[in-house]
Amino acid sequence: MQPLIIGTVLMIISFGLVVMSVIHGQKRLKFEKKLHKLVLGKDVDDDAPEQLQSQAYHIMMELGEALEEQEDHAQQQSVRQALSKVSELHAESVEYDATEGSDEEQQIAKAPNSTKTSKLKVVK
Structure with missing residues (x-):
């Protein structure tokens, strides 16, 4: 049971890191721009x-x-x-x-x- 919990926590952390890298990255794709706008609620083009x-x-x-x-x-x-x-x-x-x-x-x-x-x- 513990390996399942540890694996789930690691997956959640890795997913969070991926989302944050998409949000704070440069030269984003359209999908990434939409995700950025959805998460932060502001336009992406004000870099x-x-x-x-x-x-x-x-x-x-x-x-x-x-x-x-x-x-x-x-x-x-x-x-x-x-x-x-x-x-x-x-x-x-x-x-x-x-x-x-x-x-x-x-x-x-x-x-x-x-x-x-x-x-x-x-x-x-």
Whole structure:
């Protein structure tokens, strides 16, 4: 009886991991997008634009090359350059998030009788 219970628990955990990987994955299929929308209740297409993702990838590659430098001074300079690029990318992503947030606020303002209710509960 115990192996059956252990097997069932492992199957449930593995199914949960598969569902979470589908939800948080990139380049999803139509089925995966529908599952994501069903589970989280929001649109799938509000991910960061691919330009920001490609910039982040290139920065990480440059950082890897910088850490492979043999000279300490050259390594420090390369890491500083990568850090400045990261801060610029962060500023761009904040701007992107701000524009996305203003669109959501406009949609909420247009919705009739929509109020945000807190789902927190005080427990003593």
